[in-house]
Amino acid sequence: MAEAVVGQLVVTLGGALAKEAATYGGALLCKEAAALRGLFAKIRQSKAELESMQAYLQEAERFKDTDKTTAIFVGEVRGLAFQIEDVVDEFTYKLEDCKHGGFGGKMKKRLKHIKTWRRLAAKLQEIEAQLQDANRRKRDYAVTGRSASAARSTNQGQALHFTRDEDLVGIEENKERLIRWLTGGSGGGDGPELSSNKVTMVWGMPGVGKTTLVDHVYNTVKEDFDAAAWVTVSESYRTEDVLKKIAAQFGITVDVANTEMRGVARSIQNCLQGKRYILVLDDVWAERLWLEIRDVFPTSNSTGRVVMTSRKQTVLATRESAYEIHLKPLQAHHSWLLFCKGAFEDADDKEGPLELQKLAWKFIAKCQGLPIAITCIGRLLSRKLPTSAEWEDVYRGLDSQLVKDVIPDAHLILKVSLEDLPFDLKNCFLHCALSPEDYILKRRKTMRQWITAGFITEKDESKTLEEVAEGYLAELVNRSLLQVVERNFAGRLKQCRMHDVIRLLALNKAKEECFGNVYNGSGGTGVFSIEGARRISVLGGNIEQLSLSGATQLRALHVFESYIDIDLLKPILTSSSLLSTLDLQGTHIKMLPNEVFDLFNLRYLGLRDTKIESMPAAVGRLQNLQVLDAYDSKLTYLPNSVVKLQKLRYLYAGTSKDSIRGVKVPKGMQHLAGLHALQSVRATPEFLHEAAALTELRTFDVCNVQSEHSAYLSNAITKMSHLVHLEIDAAAENEVLRLEGLHLPQTLSWLSLRGQLEKTSMPQLFSSLSHLNSLTRLQLEFSNIDEEAFSCLHVLHGLRSLLLRKAFEGKRLEFYTGSFPKLRRLGIWGAAQLSQVRIEKGAMQDLVELWFGDCPDLRFLPDGIEHLAGLEKLVLIDTSEELIEKLRQERDSDELKEDIVKIRHIRNVTVALTQKGLVERIR
Numbered sequence: 073m074a075e076a077v078v079g080q081l082v083v084t085l086g087g088a089l090a091k092e093a094a095t096y097g098g099a100l101l102c103k104e105a106a107a108l109r110g111l112f113a114k115i116r117q118s119k120a121e122l123e124s125m126q127a128y129l130q131e132a133e134r135f136k137d138t139d140k141t142t143a144i145f146v147g148e149v150r151g152l153a154f155q156i157e158d159v160v161d162e163f164t165y166k167l168e169d170c171k172h173g174g175f176g177g178k179m180k181k182r183l184k185h186i187k188t189w190r191r192l193a194a195k196l197q198e199i200e201a202q203l204q205d206a207n208r209r210k211r212d213y214a215v216t217g218r219s220a221s222a223a224r225s226t227n228q229g230q231a232l233h234f235t236r237d238e239d240l241v242g243i244e245e246n247k248e249r250l251i252r253w254l255t256g257g258s259g260g261g262d263g264p265e266l267s268s269n270k271v272t273m274v275w276g277m278p279g280v281g282k283t284t285l286v287d288h289v290y291n292t293v294k295e296d297f298d299a300a301a302w303v304t305v306s307e308s309y310r311t312e313d314v315l316k317k318i319a320a321q322f323g324i325t326v327d328v329a330n331t332e333m334r335g336v337a338r339s340i341q342n343c344l345q346g347k348r349y350i351l352v353l354d355d356v357w358a359e360r361l362w363l364e365i366r367d368v369f370p371t372s373n374s375t376g377r378v379v380m381t382s383r384k385q386t387v388l389a390t391r392e393s394a395y396e397i398h399l400k401p402l403q404a405h406h407s408w409l410l411f412c413k414g415a416f417e418d419a420d421d422k423e424g425p426l427e428l429q430k431l432a433w434k435f436i437a438k439c440q441g442l443p444i445a446i447t448c449i450g451r452l453l454s455r456k457l458p459t460s461a462e463w464e465d466v467y468r469g470l471d472s473q474l475v476k477d478v479i480p481d482a483h484l485i486l487k488v489s490l491e492d493l494p495f496d497l498k499n500c501f502l503h504c505a506l507s508p509e510d511y512i513l514k515r516r517k518t519m520r521q522w523i524t525a526g527f528i529t530e531k532d533e534s535k536t537l538e539e540v541a542e543g544y545l546a547e548l549v550n551r552s553l554l555q556v557v558e559r560n561f562a563g564r565l566k567q568c569r570m571h572d573v574i575r576l577l578a579l580n581k582a583k584e585e586c587f588g589n590v591y592n593g594s595g596g597t598g599v600f601s602i603e604g605a606r607r608i609s610v611l612g613g614n615i616e617q618l619s620l621s622g623a624t625q626l627r628a629l630h631v632f633e634s635y636i637d638i639d640l641l642k643p644i645l646t647s648s649s650l651l652s653t654l655d656l657q658g659t660h661i662k663m664l665p666n667e668v669f670d671l672f673n674l675r676y677l678g679l680r681d682t683k684i685e686s687m688p689a690a691v692g693r694l695q696n697l698q699v700l701d702a703y704d705s706k707l708t709y710l711p712n713s714v715v716k717l718q719k720l721r722y723l724y725a726g727t728s729k730d731s732i733r734g735v736k737v738p739k740g741m742q743h744l745a746g747l748h749a750l751q752s753v754r755a756t757p758e759f760l761h762e763a764a765a766l767t768e769l770r771t772f773d774v775c776n777v778q779s780e781h782s783a784y785l786s787n788a789i790t791k792m793s794h795l796v797h798l799e800i801d802a803a804a805e806n807e808v809l810r811l812e813g814l815h816l817p818q819t820l821s822w823l824s825l826r827g828q829l830e831k832t833s834m835p836q837l838f839s840s841l842s843h844l845n846s847l848t849r850l851q852l853e854f855s856n857i858d859e860e861a862f863s864c865l866h867v868l869h870g871l872r873s874l875l876l877r878k879a880f881e882g883k884r885l886e887f888y889t890g891s892f893p894k895l896r897r898l899g900i901w902g903a904a905q906l907s908q909v910r911i912e913k914g915a916m917q918d919l920v921e922l923w924f925g926d927c928p929d930l931r932f933l934p935d936g937i938e939h940l941a942g943l944e945k946l947v948l949i950d951t952s953e954e955l956i957e958k959l960r961q962e963r964d965s966d967e968l969k970e971d972i973v974k975i976r977h978i979r980n981v982t983v984a985l986t987q988k989g990l991v992e993r994i995r
Contacts, residue, residue: 107189111163114196118156121203145210150586152199152206154606154625159192159199161650165672168695241413241443242406243285246397250274250289253395254350254377255296269369269376271362275385276399277552277571278485279444282381283354285399290352290379297377298347299323304354311364315340318351318365337368348375356382357492383489383552401441401571410443411436414450424458431463438470438572445573448479470576479573486577489553499527500544501553502587504570505578506609508632512557512567515545517701520722524675524698525628525653538748538770561872561896561920562821562848582607588628591618607653615640628653628676634660642667649673657681657701669693679705680724692716703751704728707735715740726752726775733801734775742766752799760784764791770819773799777827782810790815796846802827805854805878811837820844824851834861842867848894855879859886866891878902883929887936889914899923903930911936918942925949933959938974946975949984956983956990963994 166188253272274282287302294300301321305314312333319326319336324343326336351369353361362380369376380387385398402410411432416424424432435453439445449466456462470479490498500522504513519541522528528541535543542565548554549568557567570578582588589605593613607628608618615636626648629641638661645651645667654668655678662683668674669690677694679702687702692713700717703724710725715738723744725735734754742765750766751773753759760774761784769792777785777800789798795817801824802809809827814837816823829837834857841847847870857865859882865874872894880903889912892898896918900906907929919940924930930951937943948956960983962969975981981995 107186107193111189111193111196114193114200115160115163118196118200121200122153122156141210145206148206149203151604152203154586155199156196158625158650159195161673163189163192165696240284240288241410242402243281243288246274246285246399247289250285250379250397251293254289254293254379269371269374269378270395271378271380273387273396274379274381274399275383275387275396275552277401277442277555277574278383278489279442279482279573280399280401280552281443282383282399284443285397286352286354286379286381290350294350296348297350299344299349301350302352302354305356305358305361309358309361311361312336314353314361315365315368318368319343322349340368341370344374344376345370346373350377350379353378353380356380356387357384359384359386361387385550385552402443402446403441404436407436407439407441407446408432410446411439411450414447415453417454427460428458428463431460431467434467435463435470438467438576440572442482442571442573444482444485445479448481479577482573483577483580486574486581489551490581493551496527496529497544497547499525499587500541501548502578502582502585503527503607504548504554505575505582506588506590506607506630507570508609508611509572509575510569511632512569513554514567515542515565518545520699520701521653521655521676523721560849591615593617610636618644626651628655630655631659634658636661638663638665641665645671652676652696654678662706664688666690672696675699675719677701681705687711687714689713695719698722700724709736710738712738712740714738715743718743719746720744721746722749723747724749724751726754726773752801755781755785755803757781757784760788763788767791768794770794771797773797773801775801776803777801777807777809778803779808779810783813786811786813786815793817793819795820797822799824800826802854814840816840816844818844819846821846822849823847824853825855826851826853827855829855829857831856831858831861835864838864839867842869845870848872849874851875851877852879853877856881858882859884862886863888869893871895873897875899876901876903880906883907885909887911887915892916892919894918897921897923899925900927901925903927906930908932909934911939913939916940921945921947923947923949924951927951931955933971933974938977941977943978945980945982946978947982947984950986953985956985959983959994960992 250272253270274286276282290300290302299322301318303314303317303321315333315336316326319340322340322343324339326339356362362378369378412424415432435449436446439449453463453466456466490501493501503522503525504518507513519528519538522541522544523537528537528544530537531540545554545565545568549556549565553574554568554570556565557569560566579590583605586604586606588607588609590609590611591613592611593615604625606625607630608626609630610618610633612633615633618640626644627650629644629648629651630653631641636659638656638659642665645654645665649671650673651671652673653676654671654674655676657678657680660683662685664679664684664687666688668677669688671694673696674694675696676699677697678699681704682702683706684702685706687707687710689711690713691697691700691711694717696719697717698719698721700714700720701722701724704727705725707725714720714723726733733752735752736754736756737759739758740762741759742762745765745768747766747769749771750763750769751771752775753773754776755774755778757780760781763772763774763784764787766772766788772789772792772795774785785800789795796819798816798820799822800809800811805828807827809825809829810833811825811829812833823841829852834855838861841850847868850865850868850871850873852875855876857876857880862880862882862885866888868874869892871892874892874895874897876899878901880900882903883905885900885906885908887910892915895916898916898919898921900923902925904927906924906927909924909930911934913936915936917940920942922934922937922940922943922945924947926949928950930948931954933955937946948959959971959981962972965972975995978995980993982991982993984991
């Protein structure tokens with residue numbers, strides 16, 4: 073992971089050097105110029121040295137666990153890289169500081185900083201000397217004759233183990249499917265014809281049992297084929313080596329040393345011609361592999377079955393891939409069986425003593441269905457005395473640095489995954505591990521923190537930092553290092569989480585590499601040291617135990633404990649002058665300590681869902697701040713000084729809980745021209761006039777809009793050509809939003825309008841939305857929509873989600889054939905007069921969820937609901953009591969009633985009468 077540290081530092085040094093031309097563009101004092109030239113020369117020298125070292129470290133990471141000399145050297149490089157980062161951060165701050173203040177103040181700072189430039193250059197000189205000493209020691213004491221590949225194969229060999237048939241648990245269904253696909257046997261009609269060549273994929277997270285499943289099936293079916301081969305593919309494969317392995321496994325004799333790739337390919341094709349063959353390519357990393365070798369295998373007069381296993385979902389991206397199995401963690405029952413087979417293998421009942429079974433379930437919960445972890449821990453416990461004290465000792469090891477000793481196979485598997493990650497993606501992955509166990513990682517917050525931490529850099533001008541970050545998040549999911557929790561109705565990743573075993577191993581790596589550490593207050597009376605750690609997550613406990621030693625290196629402080637004495641953080645804030653991230657979301661603090669506003673390097677300030685009531689003017693001193701997130705706090709206004717924060721990229725304030733959600737902003741908001749998100753701001757004519765300068769906005773949420781604001785608002789939004797998410801809230805339910813002059817950009821995906829709409833302009837407004845090809849989510853409240861106006865919404869063919877809340881005034885809703893073809897979620901709330909809903913065949917064919925709430929006149933199910941073949945969830949809340957009681961009675965009846973027949977294809981039907989306290993799932 074030192075390679076990740078150095079990689080990020082190279083980017084930082086590049087940014088520092090970019091300031092050189094701008095610095096010399098101004099009038100510099102003679103001594104000042106000389107001192108700066110010396111410092112820039114040292115920065116250039118450090119950058120060149122680190123760039124050369126980065127490639128070496130990428131290889132060194134692979135075998136430092138088996139070469140002590142290399143491990144020591146890598147650790148030294150990491151520490152020196154941290155020191156260089158400290159120098160550059162201080163330099164960047166002091167250089168920026170010279171630009172602020174009056175002429176006299178600036179001059180005084182520049183004269184004072186001449187000594188600083190010389191000191192920092194001398195520090196870099198000292199670090200360079202230390203680096204050369206480390207290089208010399210490594211050279212002098214290195215053990216020769218060992219290569220990265222040799223160490224790698226040793227590690228892989230250690231991870232191999234043989235699985236007994238009786239230990240195979242929870243794979244029966246997937247085993248039968250795979251056998252059926254490979255052999256073309258009957259059973260459900262989903263097996264391939266034996267006359268064709270097919271590729272089957274088995275993919276899933278590290279350690280989930282992909283190889284175990286395929287190995288078992290392979291040994292079961294290979295006798296049915298004329299030729300069989302199993303080849304393990306490393307992520308650093310060479311195509312010719314893979315082909316030679318395949319040839320050897322098929323029993324084809326080739327001169328490995330001399331035969332060129334074309335000859336090997338011809339030999340394989342000739343051997344397999346006219347035969348039935350099976351080939352397993354295990355642990356495939358590269359998406360291009362099959363495309364590179366597929367033409368080697370005959371497609372006529374032969375039958376081929378190729379099975380690939382991978383932890384990367386995108387390896388599926390091949391048109392020949394006929395079938396796939398996404399292997400998921402085991403359910404609780406199967407986890408218990410697998411655990412008992414390992415831990416209690418000598419017990420007659422295979423369940424062990426009762427006093428250990430409660431502890432056994434704790435281990436199983438920690439493993440979260442990951443077979444390799446369950447097996448490792450079960451085997452370890454089988455060698456321990458069957459006592460609570462012995463087992464408790466092992467359990468404590470799971471939350472400590474001993475985790476790699478408790479589940480070594482899983483540790484090795486994750487190590488391989490980490491080695492394959494680019495340096496910036498490694499940092500993003502370890503950052504996710506610092507969150508609490510089972511923590512839900514939200515896409516947008518995670519991306520913002522990665523950006524402000526410096527993990528994300530622009531790859532090319534065509535992609536924003538946000539787009540690069542979202543791609544990284546998708547890649548971690550693709551590599552099965554993060555699990556999807558929820559996608560939105562457009563299919564975009566919304567929430568994900570890290571499997572607990574993966575998190576434990578990643579935390580172990582993060583601590584070992586000084587990337588970060590977690591504090592949960594469970595260390596007894598001992599002092600928890602943050603020495604060397606660049607990032608700390610406080611998960612709970614008395615933070616007085618946190619030691620102050622080494623806090624000067626701290627870059628990020630995340631607090632997840634709600635009730636925390638903010639005064640106890642003051643000493644850490646004081647000594648951590650280079651802190652760039654302070655996340656206090658969810659803590660019950662009412663005001664920030666003054667020490668926060670001395671953090672010149674602070675880029676992320678997270679105050680969401682806190683009790684913060686006011687923001688002092690001192691916030692204007694945080695000149696590097698990029699994210700100020702105070703949404704759902706108690707803030708009602710922002711100080712005048714906030715407009716000085718010209719690097720601000722995201723500004724969230726206001727609340728979703730009060731009727732007046734907006735926060736009052738000061739004059740001068742046009743100076744924050746780099747803003748990408750502004751939520752949620754109280755409208756005034758002055759602000760809306762200034763908002764026209766915020767042309768980089770992607771998210772804009774404006775509240776308390778009055779009719780007379782319409783012209784200013786429309787003019788501002790028209791200039792926001794990158795807008796993706798727009799929310800407009802009227803000052804009151806009866807306030808009319810006059811939006812006839814509104815021109816929305818093609819980039820818009822999410823639109824929420826809260827306020828009355830003019831009936832005469834509604835058709836024109838809805839028609840204008842039809843040209844927005846990216847619009848997937850529409851929410852309307854208090855809009856006064858009648859039957860005729862609703863029919864105008866049918867032109868929105870790209871919608872995935874439509875919510876009408878107290879917006880529909882008619883009695884009848886009609887959904888015509890072909891309407892809303894991509895809609896997946898529909899919610900109708902507060903439609904007081906709605907009594908009839910009709911759905912024609914062919915309408916809303918993709919609908920998954922349908923909600924009706926507070927519709928007291930709705931006495932019948934929607935006519936045609938049976939046409940919604942893909943509907944999975946129907947929710948009726950406070951519709952007519954008559955309808956709800958009828959459905960409940962028909963559910964309990966022995967006869968098959970008409971309404972039950974209509975909805976029997978829907979997996980989840982829930983009804984509720986809130987005044988009666990009734991909430992019941994009837995299907």
